[in-house]
Amino acid sequence: MLTLPFRPIAGPHGLPLLGNLPAFGRDPLAFLERLRDDYGDAVTWSLGPMRILFLAHPEHIAELLGADERRYETLDAGWAFKRLIGNSVMRSQGAEWRRKRSMVQPTVRPRQVRRYATTMVDCAAALADHWRDGSRVDVLRQMSLLSQRIVVRTLFGNDLGQQARALGEAMSQAGREISAELRGIGLFLPPWVRTPARRRLLAAVATIDNEIDRLIHARQTAGDGHGSGEDLLSRLLAARDEEGQPLTTTQVRDEAVTLWIGGHETTSTALTWTWYLLSASADARHRLHEELDRVLGGRPPTIDDYEQLTWTQQIIKESLRLYPPGWMIPPRLAQNGATLHGSSIPAGTTLWCSQWVTHRDPRWFPNPTAFRPQRWDAGPEQTTPPCAWFPFGGGQRACLGARFALVETALVLATLAQRFHLDIEGDPTPTAGLQLQPATPLHATLRTR
Known part of the structure; x- marks a missing residue:
C-alpha cells in the first residue's frame, strides 16, 4: 500500500485557450514523463479546454482500471478514432458493452487462438522463404505485410487478393489521420468541421x-x-446474446475493424521494436537462438511449443515494456461519486495514464531504459506491482485480443529467428500516434544463421 496520501498537484501552466497542447503535441512521451518526474504521481494539467488528471503510480492505475464503470466512463480518443471503430465493444458502455463483450470474447479465447496458430506460422515461414541473406528490408513494412496477411486469413478465412491490399492501405491511412488528430487542434474541432485530414479519414x-x-x-x-x-468473421456472424439475438451487420463491421487493429497494427509494431532490441543485444539474441534450437530442433513452432519458449516470451514482454504499441490508455471521465485511493474525484475530471511512462519508471524497473529480458525471470524476487506493466490495459476493459497478440508475436518471432537475424541500422525515435512506431523507416540487413 502507498504510505503517502493521494494528493494531486497542479502541473505546468499552459497558454490561454490551448493550455499545454503545444508542448504535448511536440512530444507527448517526453511531456508525460516530465509530469511524473517534475511533479509526481498525480498531476493536473490542461489540454486545450480539457482539464486532465494524469496518473503514473501503478496502484492508482490499477484502481482506476478496475473501477466500477458507473464511476468512470471510457471516453473516445477523438473524432477520427470514433469514425474508424464505430460503436465496437471498445467504445460501448453499460449493458450494451456487457452484451457485446460476451459475444466477441469467445472468438479470441485460448481454444480459438490455438486454431489460428498454424496460420501464423505458415505466413511467417512463407515470408522467410522470400528473404535472402544480405538483402535490406524496411522492418516495419515487412512486419506489417506479414501481420496483415495473418489477420486477413484468420479474420476473413482467405487472402482476399486485391481486397486485402485496399483494406490495408485504407487502414494505414486512417491510422495516420488519427495519429495527427491526437497531437493537434483537430482533437477539439466540432464534428461538422471538414478539414482536409478529416476528408482523407x-x-x-x-x-x-x-x-x-x-x-x-x-x-x-x-x-x-x-x-x-x-x-x-464467421464466429462474429454466428454469435448470439442471451436472448438469441445476433450482432447487426454494422456491429459485425465495427468488431471486425477492432480485431484488425489488434491483430495487425499491434503485432507488427511489437515485432518491429523487438527486432530492433534484439539487433542491439547479442546476449539476448544468442540465448534466443539457443532456446529455439533446443525446443524446436529445426522444425517449425506449434502452439504446443508456446509455453516452452520462455525466453522468447520474456523478450516480447520486455519489448512491450520498453515500446508498448498502445502507449496510453483511453481516457476515463469521472462520474458522480467517483473516488480514487479514498479521495473524491470531481465529476467531469478526465483521467489519463500512460504505459510508456509507468513502464519506464525506475522505481519498478531498475535501469528502466535497458533491454533486459532476464528481469522477467520467474522467482520470488519478482515484486513488480500490478499495472507497472500493462501493455494491454487492465480491469474489465483489458484488450480482448491480448492472448492472440502474444501468441502471434511469439510464434512469428520464433519462426523467423530460426533462420535469420536482422542487423538494424540507426537508433530510431518513437513517435506517439495510434501506435507507438518509429518516426522514420527502420532498415535492416538480413543475415542467415
Missing part, C-alpha cells in the same frame, strides 16, 4: 466499410456452405 473509412460490407454480405449469402466457418 472519411474516404479511408468509406473504403473499409465497402470492403467489409462486401465480405459480410458474401458470407451471409453463402450461409453455412461458405468456407470452414472457423474464421473470426
Whole structure:
C-alpha cells in the first residue's frame, strides 16, 4: 500500500485557450514523463479546454482500471478514432458493452487462438522463404505485410487478393489521420468541421466499410456452405446474446475493424521494436537462438511449443515494456461519486495514464531504459506491482485480443529467428500516434544463421 496520501498537484501552466497542447503535441512521451518526474504521481494539467488528471503510480492505475464503470466512463480518443471503430465493444458502455463483450470474447479465447496458430506460422515461414541473406528490408513494412496477411486469413478465412491490399492501405491511412488528430487542434474541432485530414479519414473509412460490407454480405449469402466457418468473421456472424439475438451487420463491421487493429497494427509494431532490441543485444539474441534450437530442433513452432519458449516470451514482454504499441490508455471521465485511493474525484475530471511512462519508471524497473529480458525471470524476487506493466490495459476493459497478440508475436518471432537475424541500422525515435512506431523507416540487413 502507498504510505503517502493521494494528493494531486497542479502541473505546468499552459497558454490561454490551448493550455499545454503545444508542448504535448511536440512530444507527448517526453511531456508525460516530465509530469511524473517534475511533479509526481498525480498531476493536473490542461489540454486545450480539457482539464486532465494524469496518473503514473501503478496502484492508482490499477484502481482506476478496475473501477466500477458507473464511476468512470471510457471516453473516445477523438473524432477520427470514433469514425474508424464505430460503436465496437471498445467504445460501448453499460449493458450494451456487457452484451457485446460476451459475444466477441469467445472468438479470441485460448481454444480459438490455438486454431489460428498454424496460420501464423505458415505466413511467417512463407515470408522467410522470400528473404535472402544480405538483402535490406524496411522492418516495419515487412512486419506489417506479414501481420496483415495473418489477420486477413484468420479474420476473413482467405487472402482476399486485391481486397486485402485496399483494406490495408485504407487502414494505414486512417491510422495516420488519427495519429495527427491526437497531437493537434483537430482533437477539439466540432464534428461538422471538414478539414482536409478529416476528408482523407472519411474516404479511408468509406473504403473499409465497402470492403467489409462486401465480405459480410458474401458470407451471409453463402450461409453455412461458405468456407470452414472457423474464421473470426464467421464466429462474429454466428454469435448470439442471451436472448438469441445476433450482432447487426454494422456491429459485425465495427468488431471486425477492432480485431484488425489488434491483430495487425499491434503485432507488427511489437515485432518491429523487438527486432530492433534484439539487433542491439547479442546476449539476448544468442540465448534466443539457443532456446529455439533446443525446443524446436529445426522444425517449425506449434502452439504446443508456446509455453516452452520462455525466453522468447520474456523478450516480447520486455519489448512491450520498453515500446508498448498502445502507449496510453483511453481516457476515463469521472462520474458522480467517483473516488480514487479514498479521495473524491470531481465529476467531469478526465483521467489519463500512460504505459510508456509507468513502464519506464525506475522505481519498478531498475535501469528502466535497458533491454533486459532476464528481469522477467520467474522467482520470488519478482515484486513488480500490478499495472507497472500493462501493455494491454487492465480491469474489465483489458484488450480482448491480448492472448492472440502474444501468441502471434511469439510464434512469428520464433519462426523467423530460426533462420535469420536482422542487423538494424540507426537508433530510431518513437513517435506517439495510434501506435507507438518509429518516426522514420527502420532498415535492416538480413543475415542467415
